[in-house]
Amino acid sequence: MSEKRVLIVGGGLAGLAAAMKACELGLEVDIFSMVHVKRSHSVCAQGGINGAVNTKGEGDSPYIHFVDTIKGGDFLADQPPVLSMCEAAPSVINMMDRLGVTFNRTPEGLLDFRRFGGTLHHRTAFAGASTGQQLLYSLDEQVRRWEAEGKVRKFENWEFTRLILDKDGRAVGLVAQDLTTMEFKSFPGLAVVLATGGPGLMFGKTTNSTINFGSATSAAYKQGVWYGNPEMVQIHPTGIPGSDKLRLISESARGEGGRVWVPRKAGDKRAWNEIPPAERYYFLEERYPLYGNLVPRDIASREIALICTKEGLGIGGRQAVYLDLTHQPEEYLLKKLGAILDIYEKFRGVDPKKVPMEIYPAYHYSMGGLYAGYEADSTGRLLKNSPKNQETNIPGVYAIGEADHQYHGANRLGANSLMSCIFAGLVCGESLAALAKNSKTAEAASSLLESECKLEEETYKKLAAQDGPENPFVIHKELGDAMSAYCLIERHNGELKKLQGMVDSFAERLKKASSLDKSNSGNMSAVFLRQLDGMITMSKAVVDAALLRDECRGAHSKPDFDNPAPSKETPIEDPAWTAYYEKFLAQTQTWLKTTVAKYDPKKSHPTIEYQTVDTRHLEPEPRDYTGVGKKAWAKFKEKRQATQAKA
Amino acid sequence: MSKNVEILVKRQDSPKAPSYWVEFSVPYEEGMNVISLLQGIRRDPKDKSGKSVTPVTWESSCLEEVCGACTMVINGKVRQACTALVDQLEQPIKLEPMSKFPVERDLRVNRQRIFDNLKKVNAWVEVDGYHDLGPGPRQNPDDQTTTYKYSECMSCGCCMEVCPQFTKDNDFIGAAVLGQARLFNMHPTGEMQMPKRLDKVTDKGGIQDCGLAQQCVKACPKHIPLVEAIGQLQRDITVNKVFGALKK
């Protein structure tokens, strides 16, 4: 083994950014990916990437970006990594520009920026409506450059299945399976980076790609890597219902003027263009005058879901609302949103420039992920070149991108993921270089590499031989339906308990499932048994953590434990505000904590523990997107300080 | 009785095995595409006669026609399976693997060749480093409109599947790769390495093997002006040669 070889699992934005940076810093890299890295899930991202470059004279700054991100995440994110990310964001966007990303431009030839949810600034750089694809391609090209120089080896169409840990519990390699020949092989390396994206498929039909099993995450978790905030998963407000997956209309459709509405009258059977403006209910604009259609995702999703389920105002009584762009000039729409409107037309056969789209919330993103640590400097930023940044609780195992739990707290702001993926990748590249410099780790013993590989082979052989009556793809569909019904938009403890039982029964049925295919060539069914096992394992962490967290925070909505703010009209002297804030403080005291799920091989469910959140820069406050609570909160704090001073 | 969708799949059990056709019949649902048919088959893996068979293997990822993975030949036309809507297809729907790349299993082929060729033509911008060097070069928004088209290329291989010059056993690099060479020649920094890139483009299997059949541009799902790219590359090569000679 080269002393400088690191193993990166995943070739999305995060993995490729880490690989390219590690190569620049003198390391050699093996990259593993279930598909050619250019086909990674990151291609799906449409809307853009955030960085406070402030070219629009709006006085935007990295600090405001930081505040928006922390508030958007309902204070659940550790603040040092977020501050460092927001400060680096403008330079990351500049770097991507230099790498050749075809970002949209202003007439002066500068990068153009658009508005996204959860902020009042134009902070989102975009490349047509396929920003993720464009960013991924530029990173892919850089990595190919290093590949041509012999610094990178790619193992594409390979699935990582196991970490190799030495007797001290440090990662010294991994085992992966070639998905064509079905053969296993061990790879030694200084460190293993998991850049394996989100685990969306446990929710069945989602906006995620068909490879988002979370199979790497679950494998590492089962070997002892902690999983942070599993219950924090994001729903995208504007999903397009589909028979194979839920596609997405990017938030940029709302950023470019898209208006969400339903008929005011329940059961209105008229076509959209027969409903006069006065009889259309633009409920987001009416309920959130400050942010309107651009309220953060969790709020938009819940409002849309509730207006259909509880208020019965969905179009034709169905689970759908209008997302309307028809008031915008066609040429403008083509230029700004061409590719994403194309998607709608391609998959629904209707032109959204002429007819309002029909949308409904869909599972979209996981804020939670493998527990990634950091080391802060004295100013509360990431300590540069610390090998601890992005390292998990297992030495030598790193987590980056959607697969990690950092940066987004309880809710991610639109266009912050692409930034966090690239940023964490670059930081991780530096961590790896620092690790290599100080490493005294001996090469993994070949006997260990061999025995671990054998172990995986044996496990797979047993799976492939499984011949029960159950079809794993059917179990998966049922798992997805159950998770989406009881653990997504709103959560109720009674339903979650029921769901726990259902998930346990899926685990039982999996034991009686057939591999459907005994062949040794491109066998996608036998590996699916392993992938499904991983999804069931991770579902337990999600459901258990959701059941325990008795509050509403960010994307985690549990109405029975809600602490609703007094209405906008309530005078600030009203005791209702005090009661509201007292309850908020109590809730913060109990629940402003990172959930840590730990796999316990002796139990069928995980052990759930909590850790304090690093809030050193910004004191938690109630989220307020209506603009009214600000004064009341200031007054409450003043009073509290006065009483505290007296005491 | 509910309607069914009739499908014919060309299968192959392993890279060296012979191919064979299997008929399937899958319950119809509104809004189905070819992917949902294949998903339907694996939830109930039986052929039309009711005999149990192995689920069909195919490659997929984004299902939004931006990753290129699920490319196959559908009713004789190479395209992405995710945007192939059942309502718009004649039945029985015929699914075949691409013919210009080695089959690994069923509808899944090995397209490594495309990525190897991208490596050959230096399809990247050579930057000094990944540290903070300020903003990139300013660019005319009209140029962005042009380059964006090229950079939507998802290496799906449709242009190669229809190209008479691109065969399983020659080494023509194909239109998509030439399009990417053109893309980087247009970038203000990429342009600085144009002479080097053009040399590579004229290597063995390079642009000279293009027969100008112009099928590529018709097959490209992203409507990339591949013929224009090839024409411009040829002009650049000539200019480069003249200047090269003048410099000597």
Ligand SMILES: Cc1cc2nc3c(=O)[nH]c(=O)nc-3n(C[C@H](O)[C@H](O)[C@H](O)COP(=O)(O)OP(=O)(O)OC[C@H]3O[C@@H](n4cnc5c(N)ncnc54)[C@H](O)[C@@H]3O)c2cc1C
């Ligand atoms: C439709 C859609 C639109 C979006 N739009 C935006 C947006 O506008 N802005 C924004 O900021 N974010 C957006 N997001 C979110 C964002 O795209 C993702 O969070 C991000 O791209 C994840 O990147 P990643 O590098 O972490 O992982 P991915 O791109 O998911 O890559 C994961 C990699 O890991 C590999 N892998 C996984 N498991 C294994 C295994 N067991 N063995 C080997 N390899 C493995 C895969 O092959 C892949 O290469 C969007 C998401 C979706 C679904």
